[in-house]
Amino acid sequence: MSGKPRLTYCNGRGRMEPVRWLLAAAGVEFEEVFLETREQYEKLIKDGVLMFQQVPLVEIDGMKMVQTRAILSYIAGKYNLYGKDLKERALIDMYVEGITDLMQMILVFPFSPPEAKEKNLDSIKDRAINRYFPAFEKVLKHGQDFLVGNKFSWADVQLIEAILAVEEKIPAVLSGFPQLQAFKVRMSNMPTIKKFLQPGSPRKPPPDECYIETVLKIFKK
């Protein structure tokens, strides 16, 4: 046992990517086990390792944690990325939850039928430009480097992840948002994040056909 957290998921972003981002941002090394076959998944279930028969699974500090939000909250709490008090936590939670709603749209996008893809992409663009990015642009007008409490937190990590993910789909999406552009540069230059953004890091590429096929194969009903 190495003592490092161990992540079990498919070899792709999916619901595990925010966990990889957060651990990386906190400077925490981790190991990964990749699900490649249905048999592997069924064995995990049979072994009783997945509390609700689902991944993500993160083995950390003697716990077999499931449920992405539970995992992320634990990591944020443990590595002091969750604000200094209840009110800062409330802000971080609000921001993270909003971003998660946007990321959910990106998460399911590759699995939508071809005829729905254009409409879904328009929805992502609409929500990013008209609902979420304006909210964070406004928050950053406080002139501080970070979203909450003048200190690096889970909210900053979640936002930079989301900005980059949306930009992959809509390259000019930040054009009306100067604060977010500056935020993106600032966050990308933080040492732990800079390292995560370099080739060879545990960061996963955008989903491709092969990933989609693997997911459908493993989790088909």
Added chain:
Amino acid sequence: MSGKPKLYYFNARGRMESIRWLLAAAGVEFEECFLETKDDLTKLRKDGSLLFQQVPMVEIDGMKMVQSRAIANYIAMKYNLYGKDLKERALIDMYVEAVIDLNELLVTHPFQPADKKEQHFATIVDKATNRYFPVYEKVLKDHGQDFLVGNRFSRADVQLLETLLMAEECKPDILAKFPLLQSFKARISNIPTIKKFLQPGSQRKPPLQEKDVPKLMKIFH
């Protein structure tokens, strides 16, 4: 200003009901402002009261909180319903997140198109009785304590009870194979604050009726 939390939502369960449960369980009185028309929602949005233009919104301790999980987290922490340390919080989060997943199925049932309803119902029953309930039954069996986590009343107990009752509304004998969940249900229902919330005249909302669905849809579209 009364100092009491003020809840902005429709006069329905939806995404606000878990928050009503938590406040009630904590013995906290609250006020409600019901949205009846699209104009009510538009006005709140124009006022800048809704960070992501969505309800639920709760005015509490000088904040206009949005995102139901953020709101619930804040209330749980403030009123000591969130465990005594990071690890208890992790357990509570895991249990609560799964309950929320099951809740999603229950809450979206009235909105299913007629031709999908029967299959959706079957999915609810399957997931409840094969994925979720066995886990909580086992948790209670393994430690033999009155409450799910840390031998102490927490939000996990509140949210599980809420979901057990909703599941029973869906299928009255759904707890037949889960004796410990049945006794859990009786025990938690008898906690004075919860008992009060379960009585007629409380702020608990009734199940959504089919006939109310069109009115709700109109507010959104």
